[in-house]
Every structure is written in structure tokens, then in C-alpha cells.
Amino acid sequence: MDVIEAIKSRKSIRAFLDKPVKKEVIEEILACAVWAPSWGNTQPWEFAVVNGDLVKQIGARNQRKLLSGEKPNPDLEMPEKWPDVYRARYITVGKALFTTMGIKRGDREAREKHYLNMQRFYGAPCVIYVYIDGALVAHYATLDVGSVTQNICLAALKYGLGTCIMAAAVHYPDVIRELIDLPSEKKLVLGIAIGYPDPEAPANRFRSTRTSPEKITKWYGF
Numbered sequence: 401m402d403v404i405e406a407i408k409s410r411k412s413i414r415a416f417l418d419k420p421v422k423k424e425v426i427e428e429i430l431a432c433a434v435w436a437p438s439w440g441n442t443q444p445w446e447f448a449v450v451n452g453d454l455v456k457q458i459g460a461r462n463q464r465k466l467l468s469g470e471k472p473n474p475d476l477e478m479p480e481k482w483p484d485v486y487r488a489r490y491i492t493v494g495k496a497l498f499t500t501m502g503i504k505r506g507d508r509e510a511r512e513k514h515y516l517n518m519q520r521f522y523g524a525p526c527v528i529y530v531y532i533d534g535a536l537v538a539h540y541a542t543l544d545v546g547s548v549t550q551n552i553c554l555a556a557l558k559y560g561l562g563t564c565i566m567a568a569a570v571h572y573p574d575v576i577r578e579l580i581d582l583p584s585e586k587k588l589v590l591g592i593a594i595g596y597p598d599p600e601a602p603a604n605r606f607r608s609t610r611t612s613p614e615k616i617t618k619w620y621g622f
């Protein structure tokens with residue numbers, strides 16, 4: 401797969417087969433991904449790769465928190481509102497995903513089921529948590545995390561793996577810290593659900609759209 405094809409075919413996968421991912425495969429993906437650029441080559445990313453039963457335990461605890469109504473408490477502040485144009489895109493993608501999944505507008509039960517499923521990483525057998533040191537300037541370090549994260553998602557394609565980058569994976573950092581050895585000075589940025597895509601799942605038929613570059617680009621000096 402060439403680079404253009406990989407970039408264009410990557411999409412978020414939201415249903416996974418119950419099939420484990422070999423540690424060596426994740427090692428190869430990470431060995432490729434760390435060639436991402438970073439500010440002054442600081443490479444601020446660190447990874448915690450969680451697999452198998454531990455993923456299930458984290459998922460179950462996350463679900464309990466969500467069901468109890470506990471508010472997310474991420475290490476890094478997450479956006480809650482956006483200027484109109486971005487909010488419209490956020491709402492549009494959510495609605496379109498639910499439509500593809502056959503979830504009707506008023507079907508609260510199905511929506512809640514979806515959010516619970518999100519908290520278990522959509523059934524992915526493995527999650528790559530990406531974190532940074534709390535002493536770093538977060539907005540620059542998270543730019544670099546974005547680069548390495550995209551590399552992980554693209555490299556995964558070579559192995560037939562699908563990914564979903566997930567802010568929801570780090571909504572309850574205490575749960576993660578209870579189960580893995582993550583020092584308090586390290587700040588979780590996101591989790592990447594990774595596994596073999598379920599080809600039958602309606603969620604995986606979904607394709608998001610993009611604003612055309614024509615609408616967001618100004619050209620000078622041509």
C-alpha cells in the first residue's frame with residue numbers, strides 16, 4: 401500500500417473481531433511510528449500498550465464510572481464547546497455515524513449502549529495509551545503526539561489492523577492508573593484502540609467526510 405492510499409483509506413474502526421494482536425506486530429508498528437517529526441526532535445510521546453484481559457478490566461471499570469454518572473476527569477483538558485463551524489462538523493459526524501449504525505434520533509437506549517461500548521474500546525483486544533511528561537508544554541507536545549498517533553494508525557494498516565483514536569479512552573485516568581504502573585507526573589493524552597476490524601459491523605461501513613481544501617486554502621504567489 402503506498403502512502404497516499406494508506407492516508408486515504410485509514411478511518412476510525414468501531415467494531416473489532418475477538419482476535420488477539422501479536423506483541424511483535426505492535427512492536428513493529430511502534431518502531432515505524434516513532435519516525436514521526438517532533439519539536440526539536442524531543443519525541444515527547446510515551447506508550448503504555450495494554451492487552452487482553454487488562455483491556456477488559458479497564459473497559460468494565462470505565463463502564464461502571466459512566467453508568468454511575470461520574471464526570472470524565474482527563475489529565476489534559478478536553479474541549480467542551482467550539483465555534484459554530486467546528487461544532488457543526490462535530491454534530492454532523494455523530495449523526496451520520498448513528499444513521500449508518502441504524503440508531504434513530506430518539507433512541508436513547510441505543511445511544512447509551514454506543515457510549516458504553518466506546519468505554520470498552522469498541523471491543524478492541526489492545527489499546528495503545530499515549531502519554532507525555534507533565535513538565536512539557538502540553539500544546540506543543542500534543543502536536544507531536546498527533547504525528548506519532550497518525551503514524552501508528554497508518555502503519556497498522558500494513559498488518560490488516562484497524563484503529564480508533566480515542567479521547568474517551570482517557571476519560572477516567574484513575575482507572576488506568578489503578579491497573580498499570582503510570583506515574584502521576586505522566587499525563588495521558590489519548591488511547592488508540594487497535595485490532596482486526598469486524599467486516600460485518602455497520603459501524604465499520606461508516607465513512608466520515610472532509611471539507612474540500614478549496615474552501616480552507618488561500619494561495620499566494622502562484
Ligand SMILES: Cc1cc2nc3c(=O)[nH]c(=O)nc-3n(C[C@H](O)[C@H](O)[C@H](O)COP(=O)(O)O)c2cc1C
Nearest residue numbers: 410411412493518564565566567568569590607608
Ligand atoms: C484526538 C481524537 C480523539 C478522538 N476520540 C474519539 C472517541 O473518543 N471516540 C470515537 O469513537 N472516536 C474518536 N475519535 C475519532 C474521530 O471521531 C474521527 O477521527 C473523525 O470523526 C474522522 O473520522 P475518521 O477517523 O473515520 O476519518 C477521535 C479522534 C481524534 C483525532
